[in-house]
Amino acid sequence: MGMKAKTGTSLYTHFWGPLHLVALTILVLFGQLTLMGSPIDFIPLIMGASLLLLIYFVGWVIRFNRLGDPYLWTIVAMLISLGQAMQYRLSPVNGVKQFNWILIGVLVYLMVYVLYATLHGRFRSVFFHYGLLIALFAITLIFGTEINGARNWLKLGGHTFQPSELGKIVFVFFMAACVTTPERLRVKWSGREIDPKFVMMGLVYVLMGFFAIQREFGTAMLIFGVYLTFIYVFERDILFTVYNLGLVSVLGFVAFKTVSHIEVRVDTWLDPWIDIGGTGYQITQSLFAIGSGGFFGSGLGMGYPKFIPAVRTDFIFAAICEELGILGGIAVIMLFFILLYRGMKLALRIEDRYMKAVAFGLTMTIGYQTFIIIGGVIKLIPLTGITLPFLSYGGSSMVSSFATLGLLQALSGQILRKEAAQLETGYNQ
Amino acid sequence: MKLDTINSRILHSLVLAGVLFGLLITSLTWFELRGKNDIMGNAFNKRLIAEEEEVLRGRIVDRKGEVLAETLPSENSKIRNYPEKRLYAHIIGYNSAVYGKTLLEAKYNSELIGKSNLEFFQQIQKMLSEETPKGYDLRLTISHALQVVAREQLGDRHGAVVALDPKTGEILAMVSTPDFNPNASKLEENWKTLIENENSPLLPRATMGLYPPGSIFKVITAAAAIEAGKGDYTTEDLGTTVIDGMTFSNAGEKAHGDVDLHKALTVSSNVYFAELSQKIGASALIDKAKDAGITKSFEFDLPRTDSRIGDKSMGKTELAATGIGQGKLLVSPLQMAMVAAGIANNGTIMQPYLVKSVEKEEGSLLRTTDAKSLYDMVSAETAAELKAMMVSVVEEGTGTRAQISGVQVAGKTGTAQNEKSTESDSKDHAWFIGFAPAEDPQIAVAVLLEYRGEGGGRAAAPVAAKVMSAWLKLSESE
Numbered sequence: 075m076g077m078k079a080k081t082g083t084s085l086y087t088h089f090w091g092p093l094h095l096v097a098l099t100i101l102v103l104f105g106q107l108t109l110m111g112s113p114i115d116f117i118p119l120i121m122g123a124s125l126l127l128l129i130y131f132v133g134w135v136i137r138f139n140r141l142g143d144p145y146l147w148t149i150v151a152m153l154i155s156l157g158q159a160m161q162y163r164l165s166p167v168n169g170v171k172q173f174n175w176i177l178i179g180v181l182v183y184l185m186v187y188v189l190y191a192t193l194h195g196r197f198r199s200v201f202f203h204y205g206l207l208i209a210l211f212a213i214t215l216i217f218g219t220e221i222n223g224a225r226n227w228l229k230l231g232g233h234t235f236q237p238s239e240l241g242k243i244v245f246v247f248f249m250a251a252c253v254t255t256p257e258r259l260r261v262k263w264s265g266r267e268i269d270p271k272f273v274m275m276g277l278v279y280v281l282m283g284f285f286a287i288q289r290e291f292g293t294a295m296l297i298f299g300v301y302l303t304f305i306y307v308f309e310r311d312i313l314f315t316v317y318n319l320g321l322v323s324v325l326g327f328v329a330f331k332t333v334s335h336i337e338v339r340v341d342t343w344l345d346p347w348i349d350i351g352g353t354g355y356q357i358t359q360s361l362f363a364i365g366s367g368g369f370f371g372s373g374l375g376m377g378y379p380k381f382i383p384a385v386r387t388d389f390i391f392a393a394i395c396e397e398l399g400i401l402g403g404i405a406v407i408m409l410f411f412i413l414l415y416r417g418m419k420l421a422l423r424i425e426d427r428y429m430k431a432v433a434f435g436l437t438m439t440i441g442y443q444t445f446i447i448i449g450g451v452i453k454l455i456p457l458t459g460i461t462l463p464f465l466s467y468g469g470s471s472m473v474s475s476f477a478t479l480g481l482l483q484a485l486s487g488q489i490l491r492k493e494a495a496q497l498e499t500g501y502n503q
Numbered sequence: 504m505k506l507d508t509i510n511s512r513i514l515h516s517l518v519l520a521g522v523l524f525g526l527l528i529t530s531l532t533w534f535e536l537r538g539k540n541d542i543m544g545n546a547f548n549k550r551l552i553a554e555e556e557e558v559l560r561g562r563i564v565d566r567k568g569e570v571l572a573e574t575l576p577s578e579n580s581k582i583r584n585y586p587e588k589r590l591y592a593h594i595i596g597y598n599s600a601v602y603g604k605t606l607l608e609a610k611y612n613s614e615l616i617g618k619s620n621l622e623f624f625q626q627i628q629k630m631l632s633e634e635t636p637k638g639y640d641l642r643l644t645i646s647h648a649l650q651v652v653a654r655e656q657l658g659d660r661h662g663a664v665v666a667l668d669p670k671t672g673e674i675l676a677m678v679s680t681p682d683f684n685p686n687a688s689k690l691e692e693n694w695k696t697l698i699e700n701e702n703s704p705l706l707p708r709a710t711m712g713l714y715p716p717g718s719i720f721k722v723i724t725a726a727a728a729i730e731a732g733k734g735d736y737t738t739e740d741l742g743t744t745v746i747d748g749m750t751f752s753n754a755g756e757k758a759h760g761d762v763d764l765h766k767a768l769t770v771s772s773n774v775y776f777a778e779l780s781q782k783i784g785a786s787a788l789i790d791k792a793k794d795a796g797i798t799k800s801f802e803f804d805l806p807r808t809d810s811r812i813g814d815k816s817m818g819k820t821e822l823a824a825t826g827i828g829q830g831k832l833l834v835s836p837l838q839m840a841m842v843a844a845g846i847a848n849n850g851t852i853m854q855p856y857l858v859k860s861v862e863k864e865e866g867s868l869l870r871t872t873d874a875k876s877l878y879d880m881v882s883a884e885t886a887a888e889l890k891a892m893m894v895s896v897v898e899e900g901t902g903t904r905a906q907i908s909g910v911q912v913a914g915k916t917g918t919a920q921n922e923k924s925t926e927s928d929s930k931d932h933a934w935f936i937g938f939a940p941a942e943d944p945q946i947a948v949a950v951l952l953e954y955r956g957e958g959g960g961r962a963a964a965p966v967a968a969k970v971m972s973a974w975l976k977l978s979e980s981e
Contacts, residue, residue, distance in 0.1 A: 306512060308512075310504050355547070362542070362543065362545070365534065365535070366550050368535065378550045378553050400535050403531060404532075411524045414517070418514075418516070421513055427509075430509070434516070438520070448527050452527065452530055452531055454527065454530045
């Protein structure tokens, strides 16, 4: 018993400190939003107070019930505080909606924790997850609605929902099942048995094709990145990773030469200034925003981020850079990196290969997604429209980000309990 | 696969993520420090207009307070007014809602709209006060009176005049022609012809134009010779000389007889300098040109082009051509004014600058630019020798038209062949660099008249004389 208490104490000793830091950030940002209005706007005051309550309440739930890694929530609490302040500043009406999505997201986060603990053993099937992915595509293609030229939205009730947000998570489970139970992928073709990893490869490329058809190049890039790191980590043969990288380079080049809107995106990335009024408009507006912010930013509410099209969703990072400076932007990047670090640390500690793969894949998904959208917004790589987890406006993104967080939290809770149990056994012996 | 292998590969993935995120941070920082410099003035950057709607853009005044650019307060639209019209087109640039911002209007935009980071608390104060906040004013080093003289001297000829204070680096006048009217209405009216005009009126020749220097470069060749211990070279000048099979001849193939360095510079002997450059060698000559700032970049208030020279592997004939200011040499008028100023200032080239101070409304200074040295071109002794030779040029050599009564002037003329020069139709550039008074230099100038087909002594020297004497009179009364 004594040992258990000791483990618990060491993990949660510094729990409240960082959370107070988040609280301070909330006070500053939402205080400023309140005073900025004329007459004084009380909605951000209420919103900030609710956010404060929320982060301490969830913090207390995690601390009290020992729900695993305490820092996952602290990091995300900082991200949503920054994001929410920016969302409200960009559009009060949508800011209120976004706040509701945060509340729902947190609910999903806690629910996933509870559900995963009871359900995780039951769905380790390759074909269940692949079937789910294909079903998602089929439903979207048949019942989908078109928004901004991409038919990748579903209407549910009064809300639109992006199935690919769920697809990203299912894909991780699919990959985890593939690499840990490859025997399920044994296929015989004209009397010869095909190596399971080639079957997996075929399935993944078909999926990428589906995403490309729906013009979700960002998501296609994302799942390919996840797939590539998966095979690097879990396939003994490194050459297999190299072949895949080569193959996709060829495919990418062919797509660049044949599919006109991929070509446009790459050309726009190489030189957006040629057609600054047209295809280059969005990215150059983003660069103007980041440039005008300088290192310290114009201050919340004092820049012009609304000049950027899609600033609340894909370009939220540019808005943060403009008003909170690139130092604010770098802070966001660092927050994502420590989130990544916590996730990797968790993946390293898990012994069960399937759960290890899930933790690893989810973490890499967050990492790649962050890199792809921030890299696009600052013109480091071609721009593809995907969301920045926890910061971009939108319910699908918020819910799927929190679901991912819930899964990581559940896995870390299990580890914690298991290690505590082992220690106790050791002590008793 | 062993769990250990998997774990170490997971660590590799974390390292990869670290590298990718590091790339994001590096790229952002690079963009902030360098990448954004050229793009923020773009007309599509709507912030520039939005920010200006909330403030009264600061004025730009000359060294004595003469208004060169101002924004007049009005109810619906604020118009940037340039009372001197064309005169400052290549210094101040323009500030247009349609075509963006250029030159000083672009470089000092954040100061002009009062957005300098230094003044954070005053900005808060400004935000709380009711009246339209005002941006900061720029006080230039330019003397409006001298600028007018320089512009008059150029007349309808194409070229540039750069005048600076050799002791401080302050630019006193800088004119490039042809020019254009930067006032918004005129700019919009003339835009199409401006960008299509083959004379490139939008090109600031003084800072961004590159020309072969011709004989004005001989002061650098002379400096290289003195410092390489070859200053005592003498030859018999028969009007032409052959180097490695190629003939180099004086203007009009005039023979000057026995010449030493002093005499050769005074009469601008191509024969002497072509031979001298062989004694100096490519390496020492190029090094000296670099000491004088050729090929080098420096921080300046306006965009500028680096001057160029051939490389050290050049052959004998190219070396001879370089020694007399031809070959692959290309220089800007600003660069050559700096060379003249360096000789005037005992061998030290001061950093040139245009903005003397950024001022708040009441005339209190936000910040001032300090004079600082940029390059040590030659030693003080070499500078004194060069100065004596340049005095002879004006007193008895090719530059007599640069004389000012009662003042000792030092100078060097140049007549530069270029891509348009042919035997039947000389399109040579006319050059003059110099300073005055020789014993205590107050002003250094470079004058360039492009494609005139006239000698520097005939065409450019009188322009320099007028500009220098005007400044000496002005500074007496200042």
